[in-house]
Amino acid sequence: MVQSSRQSKRIAILDYGVGNLKSAFKGLRRVGADCRITADPFFIRDADGIVLPGVGAFKSGMKNLEPLREILSDAVAAGKPVLGICLGMQMLLSLSEEGGLIDGLGYIPGRVVRFPQDMGLKIPHMGWNTLKVRHDHPILDGIMDGAYVYFVHSYYAVTAKDELTVATSRYGVDFAAIVTSSNGNVVGTQFHPEKSGEIGIKMLENFLRMCSTSTKNFKSLG
Amino acid sequence: MLAKRIIPCLDVTLDEASGCVVKGVEFVNLRRAGDPVELAKRYNEEGADELIFLDITASSDRRRTMIDVIERTGEDVFIPMTVGGGISEIEEIRNILRAGADKVTVNTAAVKKPELVDAASEIFGSQCIVTAIDCRRNFEDLEGKEIVELEDGTKVWYEVVIYGGRTPVGIDAIWWAREVERRGSGEIMLTSMNTDGRKDGYDLPITRAISEAVDIPIIASGGAGTLEHIYEALTVGKADAALAASIFHFREIEIKEVKRYLKERGVEVRL
Numbered sequence: 001m002v003q004s005s006r007q008s009k010r011i012a013i014l015d016y017g018v019g020n021l022k023s024a025f026k027g028l029r030r031v032g033a034d035c036r037i038t039a040d041p042f043f044i045r046d047a048d049g050i051v052l053p054g055v056g057a058f059k060s061g062m063k064n065l066e067p068l069r070e071i072l073s074d075a076v077a078a079g080k081p082v083l084g085i086c087l088g089m090q091m092l093l094s095l096s097e098e099g100g101l102i103d104g105l106g107y108i109p110g111r112v113v114r115f116p117q118d119m120g121l122k123i124p125h126m127g128w129n130t131l132k133v134r135h136d137h138p139i140l141d142g143i144m145d146g147a148y149v150y151f152v153h154s155y156y157a158v159t160a161k162d163e164l165t166v167a168t169s170r171y172g173v174d175f176a177a178i179v180t181s182s183n184g185n186v187v188g189t190q191f192h193p194e195k196s197g198e199i200g201i202k203m204l205e206n207f208l209r210m211c212s213t214s215t216k217n218f219k220s221l222g
Numbered sequence: 223m224l225a226k227r228i229i230p231c232l233d234v235t236l237d238e239a240s241g242c243v244v245k246g247v248e249f250v251n252l253r254r255a256g257d258p259v260e261l262a263k264r265y266n267e268e269g270a271d272e273l274i275f276l277d278i279t280a281s282s283d284r285r286r287t288m289i290d291v292i293e294r295t296g297e298d299v300f301i302p303m304t305v306g307g308g309i310s311e312i313e314e315i316r317n318i319l320r321a322g323a324d325k326v327t328v329n330t331a332a333v334k335k336p337e338l339v340d341a342a343s344e345i346f347g348s349q350c351i352v353t354a355i356d357c358r359r360n361f362e363d364l365e366g367k368e369i370v371e372l373e374d375g376t377k378v379w380y381e382v383v384i385y386g387g388r389t390p391v392g393i394d395a396i397w398w399a400r401e402v403e404r405r406g407s408g409e410i411m412l413t414s415m416n417t418d419g420r421k422d423g424y425d426l427p428i429t430r431a432i433s434e435a436v437d438i439p440i441i442a443s444g445g446a447g448t449l450e451h452i453y454e455a456l457t458v459g460k461a462d463a464a465l466a467a468s469i470f471h472f473r474e475i476e477i478k479e480v481k482r483y484l485k486e487r488g489v490e491v492r493l
Contacts, residue, residue, distance in 0.1 A: 020319050020320070020322060020323065020324055021320075022293075022296060022320065022321065022322040023296060023300065023322050023324075026296050026297060026300075026322070027300055030300075055346075055347050055349070055350070056346070056347045057347075122437050122438060122439055122462070123437065124348070124349055124408060125224065126349060126408070126409070126439055127224050127225060127227055127271070127439070127462070127463075128224070128225040128227065128271055128492040129223065129224050129225065130223065148225065148492040150301070150302060152324075152349045170223060171224055192302075194300060195300060195301055195302050195324065196300065196301075197266070197300055197301055198300075200300055201300055
């Protein structure tokens with residue numbers, strides 16, 4: 001159960017494979033989170049928010065996440081804030097075209113597709129690109145249109161409804177840079193906030209604030 | 223729009239407790255230039271888009287010190303970090319990424335054992351694996367090579383060199399660039415020994431030739447002395463990023479200054 005007396009918010013960074021998790025950890029700690037890189041179901045269940053990081057391929061990501069899937073889904077059902085980053089964001093969608101047609105977590109209706117290969121673009125899309133804000137979301141508090149964030153990816157999400165794409169970026173096509181569930185509690189960034197300098201740190205701070213706000217809702221659910 | 227990247231390179235030698243930063247002139251005659259963690263923080267504040275740490279001593283027993291540098295830098299610096307220098311094992315790559323780095327560069331080990339590129343990109347993802355290609359002009363034995371024409375019309379080919387630029391291996395650099403792309407490398411960091419350390423401009427002919435030969439991003443390295451040089455590497459050379467070491471270390475040019483200059487000249491940069 002969530003303790004109301006706790007000062008700093010507890011964030012579980014899901015550890016389910018390889019990759020750099022330390023940057024997300026340090027970024028969240030910087031903004032005052034009590035965070036842990038963990039696969040411990042008890043810590044995850046009691047956390048105020050969950051970060052789903054990820055690099056690599058969709059299929060192996062989903063496979064590695066399998067042991068934590070139920071507890072993650074329970075948290076989402078209870079309205080606990082979840083932040084998916086990069087592949088972690090893509091896994092929030094219904095399915096991906098990477099490596100066939102692979103089912104995702106389905107918290108955000110939509111699919112993940114590859115950048116068109118006939119446009120002469122270098123793939124992966126790697127580097128700093130600008131955000132175009134499309135809809136309000138607490139993750140964007142204090143973030144201006146045109147802010148630069150750091151991307152590394154070859155696939156991107158297409159949400160089933162326009163309003164679930166909070167911000168876009170442009171690389172040959174306009175693609176979803178930030179997506180959300182319809183209740184706003186699940187949010188995903190295609191870019192790496194933990195590698196996006198001050199702008200990214202600001203977003204992690206915004207996520208932490210989402211965790212504070214929703215704790216009350218979560219508690220009121222009993 | 224995707225911005226062109228400016229990347230300061232920290233050539234780290236770890237012969238003292240906390241390590242120090244140096245920059246080679248044609249890879250010899252090393253000069254000291256400060257503490258790596260402090261320098262990394264300064265670059266971050268000045269608007270660096272990424273940081274590359276090259277361990278130029280690169281002995282395995284000192285790897286731990288580089289990991290410590292990455293971990294300490296990561297406390298305050300939230301931009302991508304790449305580590306290179308003598309990396310030859312999957313386990314080393316794993317440890318470096320776990321310490322908070324986003325990418326590694328492989329160089330000599332990739333030439334000697336190209337399967338390392340396949341294995342590393344398979345395990346960690348292509349985006350993590352940067353192949354550093356060091357090369358130099360060869361004016362002889364042109365037959366069967368990818369010929370590059372220099373500004374004055376001279377025809378040369380570029381030969382891959384390893385062990386910090388000392389040993390030529392007979393491999394064509396353009397062929398090698400395509401090969402590492404095919405094997406899964408996500409990016410190429412290209413250094414020409416003919417321009418490195420001279421501050422007389424990047425080697426534009428080979429930078430352009432390799433940028434056009436592959437579909438992965440190219441980091442131009444070796445030879446930056448002026449703002450114009452960096453502009454040329456990103457436009458004439460078609461590079462996606464420009465790397466420099468000594469001009470930034472010794473504050474001959476500041477990163478902000480570079481970016482303002484590029485912006486004025488119509489190059490997309492993160493300001």
